[in-house]
Amino acid sequence: MTQQLATENKTTESELKAGSNLERILAAGQFAVTGEIGPPKNFDVEVIHRKVSLLKGYVDAANITDNQTGIVRMSSIGAGILIINQGLEPVIQLTCRDRNRLAMQSDILGAAAHGIKNVLCLSGDHQSFGNHPGAKNVHDLDSMQLMRMLQEMRDKNQFQCGEEIAGGGPPLFIGAAANPFADPVELRPLRLKKKAIAGANFVQTQIIYDMDRFKQYMKKSVDLGVTETVSVLAGVGPLKSAGMARYMRDNVPGMTVPDEIIERMEDAVQGISSEDKKARMAASRAEGIRICIEQIEQLKEVEGVAGIHIMAIEWEEAIKPIVTSAGLYPRPVCDS
Amino acid sequence: MPDTEFEPQIIAFCCMHCAYAAADLAGSSRHEYPVSLKIVALPCTGRTDMGHILKTFEDGADGVLVAGCLTGRCHYQSGNLYAKQRVEYVGDLLEQIGLQHERLRMINVSAGMGARFAELASEFTETIKLLGPTGLTKKPRSKEIPLAPEKSTKLMQSTLAKNEQIIHWVDPKSIGKSVA
Amino acid sequence: MIVADQKPIEDIKQMLRGKRKVLAVGCGTCVAVCFAGGKREVGLLCSALRMATDLAGEPVEIDETVVQRECEQEYIEHLGERLDEYDAILSLGCGVGVQSLADSFPNTRVLPALNTKFMGAPSGQGVWEERCQGCGNCLLEYTGGICPISRCPKQLMNGPCGGTDQGGRCEVDPEIPCAWYNIWARMDNLNIQDELMEIHPPKDWSTSRDGGMRRIVRKDLQKPELDEGDS
Incomplete structure (x- = not known):
């Protein structure tokens, strides 16, 4: 039944790739907002429900991570189905680490049958960072090849082997991730272009704290014509503390957190007794949210930025104040 | 308590340019060091072969000293630094074998440091005395199997060549060692 | 070349439990140039193992030999003449060498003393890196x-x-x-x-x-079969 519905969508709106809410919002030229939900490390449906209640209405779609950082969690597709049933649109993350081309294609067909349309293609964090460091990784395809495969499934109705998908390919809105700051920096816009060629319809970036470097990256990407075919959602994330800011600066590849931001996070707790942990945390988090909102305001002005992707890691409560204060609430409704 | 005190067998691989001369000087200037210490002269501690150290233990030594030039004063520039690395490697190996890595030590002396050599040698001997015997049961060493003569001689000429031992054993008495 | 390194002494000691007499076989090709299983390393390892098993109260007699190329039958077949006296062969060859010994001597247990790591090259003194x-x-x-x-x-x-x-x-x-x-x-x-x-x-x-296991067949190099008409 769902399959029929999907096919109908495709025929009635040939200009849209998949007709997902995210795609419609972007197609309508609205500034899109996506969030992120990390599925639990068990099969507790309540965790999903709680997180959905914090995001629903404030984001256009929510990424569902796929064993992020190599730690086993509820599957992104399984969690995605729960989320659809709760009335929130998922962006399924799909890593090349855990599946070969057979599993990827069958998972995509299964996901499409459940009405999942947005897929974010990732190579995946290396398993050595996770809780099964001795696992064998797959990497049958890389993220470029995965995007190309999904594009051909959708547009050419064919499996990777070239065989026809009888009954038509799945309607997919294909996404990619981009780290604008990893070395070599000068090649990152080219790589974004390559992802566009491979079949990306939208891109979500790594969290941005260094606005100047991001603007340079976007300038080059726009010049390369990337944004003509791909919607770039700039990644933002509220900082919880100065410690977290320093950790991200020191441990995340390519990430620069300007001193100014670290100083602001430090200043936020100045004058509050170190005994009063609660007050310090509240002040620190409030400042993190403020910085995030300011950044969104700046990002709205950057040419080529079509929306934002908010990564509030295990802090979904922050989404509502950020989206509201950034003037992005209520979310537009784009009816089919 | 045993009737006789444990007298450890200690072999010192000494560089000719420094430690060997220092040992000589210790003898001639009447600085005492234990009689149980036997010296093997090497052209440089860079010649120290890890296999020689292990086989020395296997053949009954309780401790092995590798004595080279002061850091930065190697006659061949870096032989003593290589020796240091190998001593560290074999030290780890000794632990894996079940022997204490303290049984192997590298010291650095100059040719003029006779007194210092005697002091370090005595100190090391005391350490080994405290550790006691290795606990190895002395056994004849295993044999090396020659390769099939007819088939492999042609293929194997180089491998078959006997590994000439260029170590020469020195009688401690001949270098003026004096411990009664 | 094939690059390997030695297993920990403890692991090899476990493998040798219950054996009285073992023949250690090194290889003079790849593992010799990466200092894992050549003549020198055979000497070092066997000396260590003799002492380790002795200290553990289960001494194993270990004889040493090296072949030029453990992966080729012609270079190892002569070992067969002496194997009766040994409980096992301890191979210091790569995984290919271990299996060639096992293929050649069906009645003798063959134990690996090395972990075969990769096909690579030295990228500096004492450093090897994978390349293929x-x-x-x-x-x-x-x-x-x-x-x-x-x-x-x-x-x-x-x-x-x-x-x-x-x-x-x-x-x-x-x-x-x-x-x-x-x-x-x-x-x-x-x-x-x-x-x-x-x-x-x-x-x-x-x-x-x-x-699956890969195989290359070169007809031009195989032993020609004598046809009846060819005599």
């Missing part, structure tokens, strides 16, 4: 002579990923350089960087170990 995984379908033509299959932890064919650290180090291990960082740099140097904008298609892994 034998995928059976070389793509170095497209990647500037640097292999991402063996040198990228994710085996990306359209890299680099977002995990390249400053100076082109890999996030998985800062000691290893990012293969794709170097591929881009090298192709830039050769003025062929634009080739990298092409999406390299999914690899056919059937020529890799995914296709």
